[in-house]
Structures are given as C-alpha cells and as structure tokens.
Amino acid sequence: MSLKYSNKINRIRTFALVLVFAGILIMYVGIFFRDYTFVMVTTMILGLLAVIASTVVYFFIGLLSTRAVPIVCPNCEKATKVLGRVDACMHCDQPLTMDKSLEGKEFDESYNSPKTTTKA
Ligand SMILES: [Zn+2]
Structure with a gap:
C-alpha cells in the first residue's frame, strides 16, 4: 500500500x-x-x-x-487538475478528492470505480 x-x-x-x-x-x-x-x-x-x-x-x-476539474492544491498551492473522484496533485502527489464523503479517508484508487461507492 x-x-x-x-x-x-x-x-x-x-x-x-x-x-x-x-x-x-x-x-x-x-x-x-x-x-x-x-x-x-x-x-x-x-x-x-x-x-x-x-x-x-x-x-x-x-x-x-x-x-478535469482545475483546482488549487491545498498542499503546495499550485494549480492542478483533478480527474475523477480521486486524483493526486500534479506537483506534489497530494491525494485530492472531489467527494466530501471521502475526505480524510485513506487514499484508495478503487473509489474511482462506481462499484465501491461506500466502504464500511
Ligand atoms: Zn500539490
């Protein structure tokens, strides 16, 4: 991991x-x-x-x-683009999410898959 x-x-x-x-x-x-x-x-x-x-x-x-959604990375404060529900910053690889419910959770690429909407 x-x-x-x-x-x-x-x-x-x-x-x-x-x-x-x-x-x-x-x-x-x-x-x-x-x-x-x-x-x-x-x-x-x-x-x-x-x-x-x-x-x-x-x-x-x-x-x-x-x-892709253009945002400003909260970590390095540079402009980056987020593709899908979760993606990493282009500059510092900081995991970013477009989904509030996933905030603070451990980063998992499977969140991009529509099958795993919620993980208990
Ligand atoms: Zn960054």
Missing part, C-alpha cells in the same frame, strides 16, 4: 512519452536489419504504429484535460 499515487494526466503523459521513445527505438533497431527486408519493414511499421499510438494518447490527454 506504500505505492505512491500520482496524477492521472501525468501518468498518461508519461505513457505517451514512453511510446514515442519506444517507437523511435524500434525503428532504430530496424536499421540494423536492412539486409533482412521483412524484419526491417516489420520493425518500421511497429515503430510507426507506436509513434501514431502516442499521438492518439496525446490527443486523448487533451480530451481528458477538458473534463
């Missing part, structure tokens, strides 16, 4: 960044296989797909950002 929770938008952004680098790396590896056309073409396509996927993810972040 000691796993540090981080902001959702930040996590998706990190994922998109990893995809870009993975795509470039895959295409770079493909260059070493220029004698094997099939391998080279396959790695090029895979790399390109990863880069395209990251573009889609970035687009997705843009969409999510419009749905």
Whole structure:
C-alpha cells in the first residue's frame, strides 16, 4: 500500500512519452536489419504504429484535460487538475478528492470505480 499515487494526466503523459521513445527505438533497431527486408519493414511499421499510438494518447490527454476539474492544491498551492473522484496533485502527489464523503479517508484508487461507492 506504500505505492505512491500520482496524477492521472501525468501518468498518461508519461505513457505517451514512453511510446514515442519506444517507437523511435524500434525503428532504430530496424536499421540494423536492412539486409533482412521483412524484419526491417516489420520493425518500421511497429515503430510507426507506436509513434501514431502516442499521438492518439496525446490527443486523448487533451480530451481528458477538458473534463478535469482545475483546482488549487491545498498542499503546495499550485494549480492542478483533478480527474475523477480521486486524483493526486500534479506537483506534489497530494491525494485530492472531489467527494466530501471521502475526505480524510485513506487514499484508495478503487473509489474511482462506481462499484465501491461506500466502504464500511
Ligand atoms: Zn500539490
């Protein structure tokens, strides 16, 4: 339970960044296989797909950002965005909630799931 929770938008952004680098790396590896056309073409396509996927993810972040609620973090007093019922601050990873009934409770990502509305 000691796993540090981080902001959702930040996590998706990190994922998109990893995809870009993975795509470039895959295409770079493909260059070493220029004698094997099939391998080279396959790695090029895979790399390109990863880069395209990251573009889609970035687009997705843009969409999510419009749905996120902009607030000022009570901990570090910087502007951040909250996505869903519970999320963490983008700057200091302070757990934040949009739900008054969850205030002061131990942070749990499962609160985002509609199934676990109340936890006894
Ligand atoms: Zn903060």
